[in-house]
Amino acid sequence: MRAQFTISVTSTSLSQSLNRIFGAFSRRRINIQGIHTTFNELEEMYNTDILIVEDASVVNKLAAHLRKQIDVLDVSHEWQEGANNEEIVQYKVPKRNFDKGSKAEKLVKQYQAKVLSVDNETAIIEKSGVRSENEAFLSALGPLGVFEFTKMRHNIG
Amino acid sequence: MIPSAYKEMTLSGQRRIISKEKITGSESLVRCLLQEGVDTIFGYPGGAIMPVYDSLYHFEDEINHILTRHEQGAVHAAQGYARVSGKVGVCMATSGPGATNLITGIADAQIDSTPLVCITGQVSAHLLGTDAFQETDVIAISTAVTKWNIQVTTAKDIPAAIAKAFYIARSGRPGPVVVDVTKNAQVELASFEYQKCLEVKSYTPDPVIDIDQIDNAAEAIKNAKRPLIIFGHGVIISGAKDEFQTFVEKSGIPAACTIMGLSGLNTDHPLHMGMLGMHGNYGPNVLTNECDVLIAIGMRFDDRVTGDTKRYATQAKVIHLEIDASEIDKIIKADFPVLGDCRTSLKLLTERVNAGNYDAWINQFEHCRKIEYDKVIAKEISPDSEVLSMAEVVNKISELSNGEAVLVTDVGQHQMIAQRYYNFKNWRSNITSGGLGTMGFCLPAAMGAKVACPERQVIAVMGDGGFQMTLQEMGTLFQSQINIKILILNNEFLGMVRQWQQLFFDKRYASTTMINPDFQTIAKGYGVSAQKIEKRENLEQAIKTFLNDTNSSLLEVMVGKEDNVFPMIPSGASLSEIKLEP
Numbered sequence: 212m213r214a215q216f217t218i219s220v221t222s223t224s225l226s227q228s229l230n231r232i233f234g235a236f237s238r239r240r241i242n243i244q245g246i247h248t249t250f251n252e253l254e255e256m257y258n259t260d261i262l263i264v265e266d267a268s269v270v271n272k273l274a275a276h277l278r279k280q281i282d283v284l285d286v287s288h289e290w291q292e293g294a295n296n297e298e299i300v301q302y303k304v305p306k307r308n309f310d311k312g313s314k315a316e317k318l319v320k321q322y323q324a325k326v327l328s329v330d331n332e333t334a335i336i337e338k339s340g341v342r343s344e345n346e347a348f349l350s351a352l353g354p355l356g357v358f359e360f361t362k363m364r365h366n367i368g
Numbered sequence: 369m370i371p372s373a374y375k376e377m378t379l380s381g382q383r384r385i386i387s388k389e390k391i392t393g394s395e396s397l398v399r400c401l402l403q404e405g406v407d408t409i410f411g412y413p414g415g416a417i418m419p420v421y422d423s424l425y426h427f428e429d430e431i432n433h434i435l436t437r438h439e440q441g442a443v444h445a446a447q448g449y450a451r452v453s454g455k456v457g458v459c460m461a462t463s464g465p466g467a468t469n470l471i472t473g474i475a476d477a478q479i480d481s482t483p484l485v486c487i488t489g490q491v492s493a494h495l496l497g498t499d500a501f502q503e504t505d506v507i508a509i510s511t512a513v514t515k516w517n518i519q520v521t522t523a524k525d526i527p528a529a530i531a532k533a534f535y536i537a538r539s540g541r542p543g544p545v546v547v548d549v550t551k552n553a554q555v556e557l558a559s560f561e562y563q564k565c566l567e568v569k570s571y572t573p574d575p576v577i578d579i580d581q582i583d584n585a586a587e588a589i590k591n592a593k594r595p596l597i598i599f600g601h602g603v604i605i606s607g608a609k610d611e612f613q614t615f616v617e618k619s620g621i622p623a624a625c626t627i628m629g630l631s632g633l634n635t636d637h638p639l640h641m642g643m644l645g646m647h648g649n650y651g652p653n654v655l656t657n658e659c660d661v662l663i664a665i666g667m668r669f670d671d672r673v674t675g676d677t678k679r680y681a682t683q684a685k686v687i688h689l690e691i692d693a694s695e696i697d698k699i700i701k702a703d704f705p706v707l708g709d710c711r712t713s714l715k716l717l718t719e720r721v722n723a724g725n726y727d728a729w730i731n732q733f734e735h736c737r738k739i740e741y742d743k744v745i746a747k748e749i750s751p752d753s754e755v756l757s758m759a760e761v762v763n764k765i766s767e768l769s770n771g772e773a774v775l776v777t778d779v780g781q782h783q784m785i786a787q788r789y790y791n792f793k794n795w796r797s798n799i800t801s802g803g804l805g806t807m808g809f810c811l812p813a814a815m816g817a818k819v820a821c822p823e824r825q826v827i828a829v830m831g832d833g834g835f836q837m838t839l840q841e842m843g844t845l846f847q848s849q850i851n852i853k854i855l856i857l858n859n860e861f862l863g864m865v866r867q868w869q870q871l872f873f874d875k876r877y878a879s880t881t882m883i884n885p886d887f888q889t890i891a892k893g894y895g896v897s898a899q900k901i902e903k904r905e906n907l908e909q910a911i912k913t914f915l916n917d918t919n920s921s922l923l924e925v926m927v928g929k930e931d932n933v934f935p936m937i938p939s940g941a942s943l944s945e946i947k948l949e950p
């Protein structure tokens with residue numbers, strides 16, 4: 212059964228291992244939904260979290276393949292469920308629809324999102340929550356205009 | 369010998385070579401190769417690797433550089449060298465087209481687990497990413513087909529990169545490594561210090577064997593009534609010649625091999641039941657689906673071996689001895705995995721198994737062998753038709769070379785026939801492109817094999833198609849005085865593809881007919897003596913002349929144009945659906 216997984220890859224060198232890591236996904240035609248990398252200066256290691264939706268059996272084989280790459284120290288994968296499914300989504304929206312008292316402003320309150328920044332043209336809105344909540348917010352926001360949005364997993368690092 | 373400018377130091381038991389003076393990166397590279405025991409390099413020069421060639425010039429007595437006619441020839445030669453000797457094969461090319469010409473061979477080495485270090489020149493570091501002349505991102509291009517790769521941009525980093533490259537290429541499950549060296553790194557000066565690499569933090573090449581896994585596997589074998597061993601290239605790579613034979617003989621279990629496992633056990637060993645796979649033997653294929661315990665050793669359940677995996681050995685408990693953890697459960701679920709070098713695990717397993725009585729089970733193989741003999745083999749080695757068959761030629765070559773040669777094959781019908789009919793008597797004697805199926809592999813690989821083992825006879829078996837993919841390497845044979853035997857089984861077709869067109873595309877022979885040049889004339893132009901025969905009565909004498917020639921020689925044999933290779937498991941079918949005739 213397909214489910215959402217986070218694959219965490221610890222590698223000694225990012226530039227050398229990135230191509231190999233992503234190659235393992237692309238040759239299996241696995242769509243990457245989110246990536247986040249952190250550098251651990253003390254240990255001089257990189258940790259890359261990669262979010263995918265796949266069958267557990269495919270994920271096991273993928274992890275075994277990643278594990279054998281020379282610059283990869285460790286690979287773990289966890290099934291994203293409940294709290295672990297938290298994500299942060301940022302939306303870039305047209306400023307004109309987000310004036311005080313507008314429908315958009317009400318949506319922001321209703322969905323417990325927040326306005327991060329505003330310039331002449333655009334506003335950036337951020338919302339965290341489980342996937343289904345974020346999807347509901349996007350559906351509500353969509354008709355008011357969304358230029359683009361980016362997703363990150365919550366509690367990474 | 370280390371020149372006086374260098375001193376040898378021992379640091380906690382490890383040998384370290386240190387130079388007093390600074391030397392160029394290219395000299396450093398050559399000195400690293402010497403430290404790794406390299407005596408032969410196959411390569412082709414060009415702008416971005418010229419400093420290294422200049423350094424090689426000063427080391428001509430210590431390193432034999434064999435100039436091939438194409439970089440693909442260099443990499444396949446390095447593969448042949450590595451496969452027959454078990455050592456790391458080394459090849460070298462310039463940047464851009466030189467490097468990209470290596471890629472097919474690198475991919476071939478990756479899938480067939482062949483240890484290679486491929487050194488490529490690269491444009492100077494300050495030009496990287498500028499689309500400079502002959503710049504290609506060889507690191508990106510080769511990533512998917514290498515075990516590891518690295519770009520070196522300063523002279524001081526060369527020794528550590530080369531040391532790591534050799535360690536990674538040869539350890540664990542071997543594979544190809546690319547070291548891309550920018551030109552500035554080749555010409556800069558740096559002090560030289562070489563220390564062999566003995567470990568890499570993020571890499572466990574030789575997993576510690578879990579005794580529980582051995583015990584579980586041994587228990588499964590003890591309870592088996594119809595066990596079958598299937599072995600692959602891993603047995604050869606691990607050097608488990610004696611360990612494997614002892615296991616087979618002590619347990620009395622029948623064994624069958626993949627193409628890559630051929631010559632891991634003598635073909636005529638009483639417990640060798642033949643070859644698995646699409647064109648393998650009837651018995652081992654069908655009886656895979658009847659055994660109760662399947663003991664897979666150093667093999668990876670390639671689709672050519674399993675056919676339809678949903679109908680593959682579903683009745684059997686599977687034991688899988690394998691060094692690469694990612695192979696376990698990849699295709700076929702192992703009930704009893706044994707992770708580790710099979711040379712060690714076989715020893716441990718042998719201690720725990722006793723001889724079983726499998727006579728009735730072995731009789732089933734004999735019965736199948738007879739069926740295959742009557743329906744296929746007899747007709748192939750003694751055909752009624754006037755036209756020669758591939759099988760009778762290979763059979764005769766096997767007899768006249770006493771099964772002792774290194775047999776190097778290309779890809780196609782002749783490959784399958786050669787592997788089916790050559791009676792291997794020596795270990796490490798079958799060199800073929802198994803996983804990638806690379807036409808053009810044979811001639812240069814045979815060349816490399818001969819350079820590695822000059823005392824052995826090397827016979828290269830090719831089709832008229834594959835020969836023409838790398839025939840320019842006869843120039844290398846000529847220049848470097850390498851003596852190999854080139855057998856062309858000429859059916860004037862791209863035979864294997866034609867066979868599929870006949871069987872699965874209603875005989876529409878789209879672009880598989882070959883109108884060939886005069887191979888004898890071409891060979892003679894390269895100083896290779898040549899004969900061509902069409903008649904059975906000339907076969908034996910022609911083969912004797914061919915094999916006894918003290919220089920390279922070529923024998924072209926005209927064979928049945930539309931002969932097919934059988935048995936055959938149609939693609940995607942179950943092993944039980946193997947066909948003995950169309």
Ligand SMILES: Cc1ncc(C[n+]2csc(CCOP(=O)(O)OP(=O)(O)O)c2C)c(N)n1
Pocket residue numbers: 778779780781782783805806807808830831832833834835857859861862863864865
């Ligand atoms: C580089 C490459 N191109 C294409 C193929 C596909 N292919 C597999 S077998 C074959 C025919 C080989 O013909 P030939 O060398 O004459 O040998 P035969 O099958 O006739 O013995 C072809 C084209 C291949 N394996 N490798």
